[in-house]
Amino acid sequence: MISPDVLALVTTLKMAALTTIILLLIGTPLAWFLAKMQSRFKVIIEAIVALPLVLPPTVLGFYLLIAFSPQYLPGQLWQQATGQQLAFSFSAIVIGSVLYSMPFVIQPLQKAFEQLGDPLLEAGSMLGAGTLDRFFNIVLPSTKASFITAASLGFAHTVGEFGVILMIGGNIPGETRVLSIALFDHVEAFDYAQAHLLAISLLAGSMVLLSAIYLLNRAAPKTPKTAKKAKRVNNEP
Amino acid sequence: MNLNLSFQLDFPPFNLTIEQALSLQGITGIFGHSGSGKSTLLRAIAGLEKNLVGTIFLDDSCLINNSDRKPKTFIKPEQRHIGLVFQDSRLFPHLNVLGNLKFAAKRCQNRRLDFNEIIKLTELSSLLHKQVDELSGGQKQRVALARAILAEPKLLLLDEPLSALDRQAKASLLKLMLNIQKQLQLPILYVSHSMDELQQVCDKLLVLSQGKVIGYGGIHQMIHQLNYTQNHTQNYAQSHASHNAQVENDLHQQTSLSLPIKTLDNGHGLAVLSLSSALDEQQEIYLPALAKNTEPLHEQTLRCFILASDISISLIEPFNSSIVNHLFAKITALNSQGNKVLVTALYGGKKKNGGEKKGQEQIFFVNISTFSQQQLALKIGQSVYLQFKAGAVRTYLY
Amino acid sequence: MKFFLPLSLVLLLLALGGSGSVVSASEQPLRIAVASNFTPVLKKLLVEFHQQTKINTQVISGATGTLFLQIKHGAPFDIFIAADSARPAQLEQQNLVLANSRHTYALGQLALLSMTSSARLSDLHKVPQRFAIANPDTAPYGKAAKQALKYLNIWSQYQPKLIQGINVNQTFAQIRSQAVNSGLVANSQLVLNNLTGVIIPPAYHQAIAQQLVIIKSSDNINNAQRLSDYLRSAAVQQKIVDWGYASFGNNEQEQSHDQP
Numbered sequence: 001m002i003s004p005d006v007l008a009l010v011t012t013l014k015m016a017a018l019t020t021i022i023l024l025l026i027g028t029p030l031a032w033f034l035a036k037m038q039s040r041f042k043v044i045i046e047a048i049v050a051l052p053l054v055l056p057p058t059v060l061g062f063y064l065l066i067a068f069s070p071q072y073l074p075g076q077l078w079q080q081a082t083g084q085q086l087a088f089s090f091s092a093i094v095i096g097s098v099l100y101s102m103p104f105v106i107q108p109l110q111k112a113f114e115q116l117g118d119p120l121l122e123a124g125s126m127l128g129a130g131t132l133d134r135f136f137n138i139v140l141p142s143t144k145a146s147f148i149t150a151a152s153l154g155f156a157h158t159v160g161e162f163g164v165i166l167m168i169g170g171n172i173p174g175e176t177r178v179l180s181i182a183l184f185d186h187v188e189a190f191d192y193a194q195a196h197l198l199a200i201s202l203l204a205g206s207m208v209l210l211s212a213i214y215l216l217n218r219a220a221p222k223t224p225k226t227a228k229k230a231k232r233v234n235n236e237p
Numbered sequence: 238m239n240l241n242l243s244f245q246l247d248f249p250p251f252n253l254t255i256e257q258a259l260s261l262q263g264i265t266g267i268f269g270h271s272g273s274g275k276s277t278l279l280r281a282i283a284g285l286e287k288n289l290v291g292t293i294f295l296d297d298s299c300l301i302n303n304s305d306r307k308p309k310t311f312i313k314p315e316q317r318h319i320g321l322v323f324q325d326s327r328l329f330p331h332l333n334v335l336g337n338l339k340f341a342a343k344r345c346q347n348r349r350l351d352f353n354e355i356i357k358l359t360e361l362s363s364l365l366h367k368q369v370d371e372l373s374g375g376q377k378q379r380v381a382l383a384r385a386i387l388a389e390p391k392l393l394l395l396d397e398p399l400s401a402l403d404r405q406a407k408a409s410l411l412k413l414m415l416n417i418q419k420q421l422q423l424p425i426l427y428v429s430h431s432m433d434e435l436q437q438v439c440d441k442l443l444v445l446s447q448g449k450v451i452g453y454g455g456i457h458q459m460i461h462q463l464n465y466t467q468n469h470t471q472n473y474a475q476s477h478a479s480h481n482a483q484v485e486n487d488l489h490q491q492t493s494l495s496l497p498i499k500t501l502d503n504g505h506g507l508a509v510l511s512l513s514s515a516l517d518e519q520q521e522i523y524l525p526a527l528a529k530n531t532e533p534l535h536e537q538t539l540r541c542f543i544l545a546s547d548i549s550i551s552l553i554e555p556f557n558s559s560i561v562n563h564l565f566a567k568i569t570a571l572n573s574q575g576n577k578v579l580v581t582a583l584y585g586g587k588k589k590n591g592g593e594k595k596g597q598e599q600i601f602f603v604n605i606s607t608f609s610q611q612q613l614a615l616k617i618g619q620s621v622y623l624q625f626k627a628g629a630v631r632t633y634l635y
Numbered sequence: 636m637k638f639f640l641p642l643s644l645v646l647l648l649l650a651l652g653g654s655g656s657v658v659s660a661s662e663q664p665l666r667i668a669v670a671s672n673f674t675p676v677l678k679k680l681l682v683e684f685h686q687q688t689k690i691n692t693q694v695i696s697g698a699t700g701t702l703f704l705q706i707k708h709g710a711p712f713d714i715f716i717a718a719d720s721a722r723p724a725q726l727e728q729q730n731l732v733l734a735n736s737r738h739t740y741a742l743g744q745l746a747l748l749s750m751t752s753s754a755r756l757s758d759l760h761k762v763p764q765r766f767a768i769a770n771p772d773t774a775p776y777g778k779a780a781k782q783a784l785k786y787l788n789i790w791s792q793y794q795p796k797l798i799q800g801i802n803v804n805q806t807f808a809q810i811r812s813q814a815v816n817s818g819l820v821a822n823s824q825l826v827l828n829n830l831t832g833v834i835i836p837p838a839y840h841q842a843i844a845q846q847l848v849i850i851k852s853s854d855n856i857n858n859a860q861r862l863s864d865y866l867r868s869a870a871v872q873q874k875i876v877d878w879g880y881a882s883f884g885n886n887e888q889e890q891s892h893d894q895p
Binding site (some may be wrong): 066068069085167170171172173185188189 | 711804
């Protein structure tokens, strides 16, 4: 039998990783769209993306709870499509986290895309690179650092999320009980020793993860690549 | 290769309206001051400006058709097989020099050029493993040029590729461009605001002003035409002395020439060019000796220019003068410009008493003060001697 | 590109890694939604309950208000052990609970806690700088605290001094950390933490009846019923009293129905 806290840790990592993947998949095109958009509506979309920063998590969680419940349309549609109730499921906390952590992923990407601008893309198209080619071979490598920032912010913020999950998760072990909520439970139950232990492991784990990512980002740049490639070059056609 | 331009592009307050057919052989220069629309024209041809109204045809293929005529067409820039070298290089910072070159070569569908040949031609062998940010401005542009060539375009566009470089880097890149053009037979459109650069390398010149074409023709002819129309800086030395001042005021009244080389060095520190006249006379033009290793010069001829302010007029042949060049010519026009007069004189035209016209006529431009004109009582049709020192025959490259 | 492959791989592994361990047990455990102030007591009682019945349980602890909202929106709980009687009554009105399943299982006792001195009831008449109570509008112990202060005719003096916790657990934490010197909390909290305070006489406020209901949509109603019976058995009731709740003897029915 796994300890409940380990189970909560596993659930948390799973949720945060899935949330980060989804956010990168939908956040990248959205950030690109926002960076290139010239219309007046841009401000409105940006404001919507930033809303989770303004709304108290429990308030956002409350509205999500209503939306996900079987009594309202989104929850009903989900139930029809999957045969399962959305509220209080793992899917629900992932969707909630995606919404809640969205600005942390979109904003760094949008800034990076805006900063990158058109010059390198124009250079790419003049060399015969099509849209996707330009994205994967010019945009991605040039904005790598921002992708790392976006992913780590999104991941870390999701790990630390509490209010939204408290509302829509239902604190179900192995399904929706995540670390932050387990921690809160320990505090509520006056089980401070367990709470301290969990808090310290959460902090330590996040420290290690974030420093590893930043270290990786800093170690990645130019000089080592040069040495590696130097050997291959002589056999160029 | 023919390029047919017929479009309008609005960039309030600028407007670019071009109706022009260009026959692209060798290097065609596009000259204009900033804001004349020359870079925008290049971007339109490249496909980077989509909002134009009208058509652009390259030979028979329609690059864009946004006019009322159907069907509407827009060929994406990446499908036009047109290369563009930007003023600011735009090398990919995440790739080294070799990576940048391979980016282009990989995407070229029918590779005909030899990768290593191009690297040799552009003198990049020693730079291949450098990071982009380790390169000097001139090196960056050489990489950009090589990269554009490796994509093997049908037409190469150069957008002020030298404007950020120092004089020496400019000269070496201009030579490289001439060399590449000759070896690859690649038509080039070359945008610049520097007439000195254009004069050295272009075969034809398109002149833009405020979004309109104001002239198109052979390089010498167009430069001579501009002597009458543009605002000119009077003091060449001054405008070239300071690096910053040269940008806008690079235009000087001048005589632009391509002359066959007789000797690079006649043993007295002078090179000799020959100027043939209608009378089958060979007039020699002296200038400071050219370095021996300047071969091969452009078709064994030298591009050079003589500023109008460097030529003076004498009514008698100046035998007893230190000034080595003197030509007998006939005044064909006098244009008063403030207290200066621009004298147009024709060398090698028909003699007064007739005779057959065989060789070529050469027009010369002389700038003198109104005071001198009145002193000498110069009139149209009058024959005079034009005189200029060897050092007045200038060439930007050699 | 070279960087993105490992990054996405790591994320994917994390995302998939957990999925194996979330297999449900062969039999779905009884899901108990319990008000957080009763959770520690319940957990202790569940050990014996499991020994007697072999029923597996899952404790979902939360604020009564939050749990109420979640049940309203379809949370998959089997039994709801609330900290008040109002929310169970509302669920009953909305026909979300099993008929006749609403019972009082404990009577809360309000207590004065002071961390600076051993408290006496008469201390209440000296209005302190700061005084902590739970939110009188949403928390049952807060409501009782307000009633007690009103009963003593000191509510208006206390009102500007009040620090309000969102629930009585927060109020307790505020006092225990000595951020606030004194306040009114649940007596059960004092017992659990080996603290001593003064029990406010029950006459000062309406009874804090804590009720439980069995959720109608539960597919584990039998086990829920067994837990309900167990909690209300005489032996267990005595234990609950030992944990700092008031005893309410035989008048359970009366208690449970005179609440609004």
